[in-house]
Amino acid sequence: MKKTVFLGALTVAGLAAGVSAAATLEDVKARGKLNCGVVTGLVGFGAPDANGEWQGFDVGFCRAVAAAVLGDPKAVEFVPTTGKTRFTALASGEIDMLARNTTWTLTRDVDLKFEFVGVNYYDGQGFLVTKDMGVSSAKDLDGATICIQTGTTTELNLADFFRANNISYEPVPIETNAEGQQQYLAGACDAYTTDASGLAATRASFEDPSAHVVLPEIISKEPLGPLVRHGDNEWEDIVRWTLNALISAEELGITSANIGELSAAPGSNPEVNRILGTEGNLGEMLGLDADWAKRAIMAGGNYGELFAKNIGESTPIALARGLNAQWKDGGLIYSPPFR
Amino acid sequence: MTTITDPKQGQFRLSMLLYDSRYRAITIQIIALIGFLTLIGWLLSNTAQNLAVLSKEPSFSFMFEPSGYDINQRLLDYDSQDTHLRASLIGLLNTLLVAAMGCVAATIIGVIIGVLRLSPNWIVSRLTAVYVEGFRNVPLLLWIVFTMAILIETLPRPSAFRKGEASMSLWDTVAMTNRGIYIPEPLFSRSLGDMHLLGASALRFDVSLDLLALLAVVIAGFLTSILIKRRADIIQEATGLRPRTWHLRLGVVMLPFLLVLTILGFHLGYPELKGFNFRGGIHLRNSLIALWVALSLYTGAFVAEIVRAGILAVSTGQTEAASALGLRPKRTMSLVVLPQALRVIIPPLISQYLNLTKNSSLAIAVGYMDITGTLGGITMNQTGRELEAVLLLMLVYLAISLTISAVMNWYNQSVTLRER
Numbered sequence A: 001m002k003k004t005v006f007l008g009a010l011t012v013a014g015l016a017a018g019v020s021a022a023a024t025l026e027d028v029k030a031r032g033k034l035n036c037g038v039v040t041g042l043v044g045f046g047a048p049d050a051n052g053e054w055q056g057f058d059v060g061f062c063r064a065v066a067a068a069v070l071g072d073p074k075a076v077e078f079v080p081t082t083g084k085t086r087f088t089a090l091a092s093g094e095i096d097m098l099a100r101n102t103t104w105t106l107t108r109d110v111d112l113k114f115e116f117v118g119v120n121y122y123d124g125q126g127f128l129v130t131k132d133m134g135v136s137s138a139k140d141l142d143g144a145t146i147c148i149q150t151g152t153t154t155e156l157n158l159a160d161f162f163r164a165n166n167i168s169y170e171p172v173p174i175e176t177n178a179e180g181q182q183q184y185l186a187g188a189c190d191a192y193t194t195d196a197s198g199l200a201a202t203r204a205s206f207e208d209p210s211a212h213v214v215l216p217e218i219i220s221k222e223p224l225g226p227l228v229r230h231g232d233n234e235w236e237d238i239v240r241w242t243l244n245a246l247i248s249a250e251e252l253g254i255t256s257a258n259i260g261e262l263s264a265a266p267g268s269n270p271e272v273n274r275i276l277g278t279e280g281n282l283g284e285m286l287g288l289d290a291d292w293a294k295r296a297i298m299a300g301g302n303y304g305e306l307f308a309k310n311i312g313e314s315t316p317i318a319l320a321r322g323l324n325a326q327w328k329d330g331g332l333i334y335s336p337p338f339r
Numbered sequence B: 001m002t003t004i005t006d007p008k009q010g011q012f013r014l015s016m017l018l019y020d021s022r023y024r025a026i027t028i029q030i031i032a033l034i035g036f037l038t039l040i041g042w043l044l045s046n047t048a049q050n051l052a053v054l055s056k057e058p059s060f061s062f063m064f065e066p067s068g069y070d071i072n073q074r075l076l077d078y079d080s081q082d083t084h085l086r087a088s089l090i091g092l093l094n095t096l097l098v099a100a101m102g103c104v105a106a107t108i109i110g111v112i113i114g115v116l117r118l119s120p121n122w123i124v125s126r127l128t129a130v131y132v133e134g135f136r137n138v139p140l141l142l143w144i145v146f147t148m149a150i151l152i153e154t155l156p157r158p159s160a161f162r163k164g165e166a167s168m169s170l171w172d173t174v175a176m177t178n179r180g181i182y183i184p185e186p187l188f189s190r191s192l193g194d195m196h197l198l199g200a201s202a203l204r205f206d207v208s209l210d211l212l213a214l215l216a217v218v219i220a221g222f223l224t225s226i227l228i229k230r231r232a233d234i235i236q237e238a239t240g241l242r243p244r245t246w247h248l249r250l251g252v253v254m255l256p257f258l259l260v261l262t263i264l265g266f267h268l269g270y271p272e273l274k275g276f277n278f279r280g281g282i283h284l285r286n287s288l289i290a291l292w293v294a295l296s297l298y299t300g301a302f303v304a305e306i307v308r309a310g311i312l313a314v315s316t317g318q319t320e321a322a323s324a325l326g327l328r329p330k331r332t333m334s335l336v337v338l339p340q341a342l343r344v345i346i347p348p349l350i351s352q353y354l355n356l357t358k359n360s361s362l363a364i365a366v367g368y369m370d371i372t373g374t375l376g377g378i379t380m381n382q383t384g385r386e387l388e389a390v391l392l393l394m395l396v397y398l399a400i401s402l403t404i405s406a407v408m409n410w411y412n413q414s415v416t417l418r419e420r
């Protein structure tokens, strides 16, 4: 087994050069498919539905990129990754981009050699406990057994939090969200901790969500965003501006309902025209065609639509926009201008 | 006049490298060697080049950075401010612990099952055959995950103890929960304390002086006991009568031992439900138990077959000759059959021990923090140093395996047939 890992590591290194040297855009086009790394299964963010079709907030972003680049939101190969496998998968070129509630940190950006293209969800780490435990604050968790996904920032925050508050805990390392859910429900751990959004999504899938609460403390900043490999700036630009297009579309009122009408002819708002390619040549600058952003928005709607459809208040996950509202509405979601 | 012409000497043609059977073997070997070396060279240069492109030059300095994560099962003190090196050491000790526990249990299970499988009793031999085939033919990973699932799903949660739905076993000394089993721990009220070795370095460790004292007494006791045996041997040779020594021999080991225990104030600490979990006692975590049980049962099945083969390899003539000499069956087994069977058993047993140790890396499936979980898991993931971490990991497993081999080979040599 060790030997395979070693050869694997060598091939990883071997592949990596091939990939980072060549243009990812060309590879994706030649392949006709976008390889997008997602979670192994977290309803609302990325999970196959009853028909085996991947659905979710992060999945929707993969589809938008595929639509922009390949003209087909279905031309995506979803690669499930765990907290531990995701970075190797990206570094090795097995996936072209990663959209898997991944926190933007300096180490990942600088030392692990990735590029975060932006933030699509401002989050923080929380704790999920059963109501009957009668715990009201994370600081009451002294001596508790806590399930924690390995290879995540949350694992490090957890250690810091308990150290800073001088209380003890017993970590139970787990590999995937499903495993954590199973252990938590069986009572093998008192609390489950991860990003609050992930907790909300996990709780929503329980038989009786009302028996569980997410504790009020948020112990960290977890800006989650899509990322690509370091070194291919053209590809990075495409992924970044696809995200910005979705965000700007919401800000400027471009929705999947009115996009056909708005893109038919140049309208009165020049920025809308530039995004939809009825004016200027922004698509060309990115190495794409004029309609790229239009297709990306049509794939699953603008940022707000993606949010509402997958994790918003009308879904079982019921996340409020909060920090993730548009800047005009008092949130942090903000796209640089299209010009 | 000769009819046979000598083969012409000294004429060497290139084609002979291929067609002359004297050279062919060497030619093929050299070509294969060149091919192999080229492949290795290509892999190495490719790796180096590609790491350089990623600007990730190999470096092991990350091992000296703080790890930042916690480990639940620690045989030595450790916290998240310690280095990755320390975390790897904690993981290594966990690997060695489960490997040692597994090897012992697998050997015991294997010997018992192996002997029982030869039993003339139909039911016993069938049942053991079912065990052997069942465990040999289902992947180990499934057994590990299955055992873990049973532990988690069937045992009561700690909260059930609080509500009175579950209670502790064995006169309230052992708590079996779905987070593991808590057993009493030895404590000393007049402890001698610990000796701290290697200062504050990553390899620091404590030695319990109580343990040392007890060890010293036991060893001294055994040495005395050997002296008593020697004396008995001499008397027996001189007079033909062997004095009764077992009570003396037991006494010289046990009495000082008990005395030191009393002086040190030995008592047991029992687990107690406090807050969310049991505190006190020794906590055998689910992950350790699941891994240990599955590894032992799985490897035990292989060991059973090895033991059975070893016993069958000793020809029945040996047994018959022994009983013709008047040896009782038990003595026949211990004096005639087993020593000969051991020679057959040990070499394949070594590879089972090696397998068990390497298989313990499946620990990851149940979150047991062995060296694959620390160095090859969290450390590798948090630092992004895949190549370095995997290289170190390979070296570690290689070193463990070579050590086990060396020890077992030495033991094997000591039981092989010595021809005079």
Ligand SMILES: N[C@@H](CCC(=O)N[C@@H](CS)C(=O)NCC(=O)O)C(=O)O
Residues within 6 Å of the ligand: A038, A039, A040, A041, A042, A081, A082, A083, A100, A101, A102, A103, A149, A151, A152, A153, A154, A175, A176, A177, A178, A194, A195, A197, A198, A199, A222, A224
């Ligand atoms: N944001 C953290 C944690 C991300 C993470 O692993 N989240 C979990 C829980 S929300 C998850 O997505 N699990 C899905 C899976 O296991 O596939 C990080 O980037 O390290």
